[in-house]
Amino acid sequence: MIKKILAGVHWPYQAIVVSATALASCAASIASPADAWLVSIVALISICTQIVLLDGANLRDKLVPLRRLNSQDVAPLWRYANLAALLSAIAPLACVISPILAIALSAGLALASAKPAAIYLKDILLRRRLRKSAQNDFASTSPKVALYLSGPREVYYQVNQWLPVLERLSVPVAIILRNRDIFEGMKKTTVPVFFVREGRDVESFYNGGVELVLYPNNREKNVNSLRHHQLTHIFINHGESDKSVNQSKMLMAYDYLFVGGPLAEQRLRSAGLPIRDGQIVHVGRPQAELFLVNVPQTERIEKILYAPTWEGGVAATSYSSVGPVGLKLLRDLAASGKYEVAIKPHPLTGRTSAETAAALQEMSELSQKFGMKFLHASESLHEWMNWSDLMICDVSAVLNEYLITSKPIVLCNILGASLQPEELAQEFPSSTAAYILGPSDPILSLMDRIEARDDLRSARSGVRRHSMGAGDSFNRFEDNIRLHLSQSPQEILPETDGKTVRPSSSL
Numbered sequence: 001m002i003k004k005i006l007a008g009v010h011w012p013y014q015a016i017v018v019s020a021t022a023l024a025s026c027a028a029s030i031a032s033p034a035d036a037w038l039v040s041i042v043a044l045i046s047i048c049t050q051i052v053l054l055d056g057a058n059l060r061d062k063l064v065p066l067r068r069l070n071s072q073d074v075a076p077l078w079r080y081a082n083l084a085a086l087l088s089a090i091a092p093l094a095c096v097i098s099p100i101l102a103i104a105l106s107a108g109l110a111l112a113s114a115k116p117a118a119i120y121l122k123d124i125l126l127r128r129r130l131r132k133s134a135q136n137d138f139a140s141t142s143p144k145v146a147l148y149l150s151g152p153r154e155v156y157y158q159v160n161q162w163l164p165v166l167e168r169l170s171v172p173v174a175i176i177l178r179n180r181d182i183f184e185g186m187k188k189t190t191v192p193v194f195f196v197r198e199g200r201d202v203e204s205f206y207n208g209g210v211e212l213v214l215y216p217n218n219r220e221k222n223v224n225s226l227r228h229h230q231l232t233h234i235f236i237n238h239g240e241s242d243k244s245v246n247q248s249k250m251l252m253a254y255d256y257l258f259v260g261g262p263l264a265e266q267r268l269r270s271a272g273l274p275i276r277d278g279q280i281v282h283v284g285r286p287q288a289e290l291f292l293v294n295v296p297q298t299e300r301i302e303k304i305l306y307a308p309t310w311e312g313g314v315a316a317t318s319y320s321s322v323g324p325v326g327l328k329l330l331r332d333l334a335a336s337g338k339y340e341v342a343i344k345p346h347p348l349t350g351r352t353s354a355e356t357a358a359a360l361q362e363m364s365e366l367s368q369k370f371g372m373k374f375l376h377a378s379e380s381l382h383e384w385m386n387w388s389d390l391m392i393c394d395v396s397a398v399l400n401e402y403l404i405t406s407k408p409i410v411l412c413n414i415l416g417a418s419l420q421p422e423e424l425a426q427e428f429p430s431s432t433a434a435y436i437l438g439p440s441d442p443i444l445s446l447m448d449r450i451e452a453r454d455d456l457r458s459a460r461s462g463v464r465r466h467s468m469g470a471g472d473s474f475n476r477f478e479d480n481i482r483l484h485l486s487q488s489p490q491e492i493l494p495e496t497d498g499k500t501v502r503p504s505s506s507l
Contacts, residue, residue: 239397
């Protein structure tokens with residue numbers, strides 16, 4: 001336990017406390033021994049406050065690695081937690097200035113951290129009971145289907161988009177999170193959510209009746225689940241797009257790949273992946289069809305949604321226009337005074353690139369200056385898609401989902417002249433449904449052209465069918481879930497179009 005505690009502490013802040021305490025103690029000892037004692041007490045309070053504010057939730061996760069999650073499992077997202085931790089770090093120095101100030105500062109910070117400290121301490125002391133309670137809750141829920149997710153906190157959007165679908169399923173479902181802080185960004189749900197930190201605990205849950213596991217992403221920790229060969233493993237992804245990450249050979253580990261439609265299957269086959277017969281199943285995008293409204297005709301373009309993607313984990317997957325291209329088009333739209341603009345960046349934007357993070361901050365400042373809406377990552381993308389008359393985006397899943405609305409789309413081609421329209425269409429087939437905006441192209445002229453005559457309406461309709469299938473996505477999704485629950489992968493025969501059927505009684 002001691003090793004886990006030491007591994008979870010923010011040592012830079014603790015180093016500041018030690019340095020500040022040493023300086024203050026030297027100064028206080030000259031004045032009086034009582035002041036030196038005061039410095040020590042304030043330093044102790046400072047360290048405890050910092051552990052609670054910065055490390056408490058993570059320490060609890062290390063010491064209580066299995067539990068059912070509820071509202072108390074959301075870490076205190078105090079806006080000024082880092083500032084408070086820094087103030088508590090230098091609090092010992094306040095003793096030299098004014099003992100009363102030091103006591104007041106330490107007492108205030110200690111009070112602010114008292115409630116989360118009590119919750120964390122209670123859970124740590126009752127960790128065996130919480131483990132048993134979680135196992136009993138899972139058993140009483142008797143889920144046949146589990147959604148399995150891991151990753152940093154920012155991947156919460158990957159489970160949020162599936163919550164409306166999971167809540168509507170007629171079979172019992174549970175969510176397993178390998179990283180507790182994902183829960184902080186999750187929307188409230190009726191689906192039970194369990195934090196399972198250790199791989200060995202996943203096995204104890206899977207012995208409780210789970211038959212089928214859904215995976216919205218392809219993270220490394222998926223291997224702890226995939227090793228259970230008796231279960232059916234289905235990759236459901238967190239969006240349909242032409243990004244190269246959707247051609248990963250790691251997808252071959254899953255029994256089935258639930259994809260939107262023929263375009264996704266074509267993408268996988270063109271990559272030369274060793275796809276098995278019946279492995280690909282077309283289910284559409286049920287969450288998009290549930291909430292997006294089809295607009296037969298856009299009369300005027302007044303509201304624009306700018307929804308750029310993030311910069312990706314590696315340079316080869318960097319499709320983001322958050323930078324010079326995005327800043328230019330936002331300034332031009334603002335200067336025209338003709339449009340309401342909402343900016344909805346990808347939740348992971350700026351995570352791997354300081355340059356992109358700086359550009360995103362500049363976009364935020366630009367939105368405040370010109371009265372644009374800069375949307376929080378937790379806000380519903382589908383609501384803002386319905387709000388808009390047109391969307392500007394990058395190569396990402398938002399393009400394909402927006403096709404359901406039938407409204408115009410502008411795609412930022414950040415590669416410019418290095419990727420001609422024909423090459424763009426070949427590498428990113430969905431781009432044929434969008435108007436292409438190069439790095440130096442004038443956005444206002446393109447807006448005028450689209451409003452005068454929307455030439456791509458029929459193209460959008462065709463790409464939608466190719467990308468999302470024939471509609472009725474939720475029923476297709478649920479029917480396939482039920483099918484794969486009732487029979488093992490070996491007992492299901494493929495059809496030529498990627499769907500699956502039960503074997504006949506004569507087989």
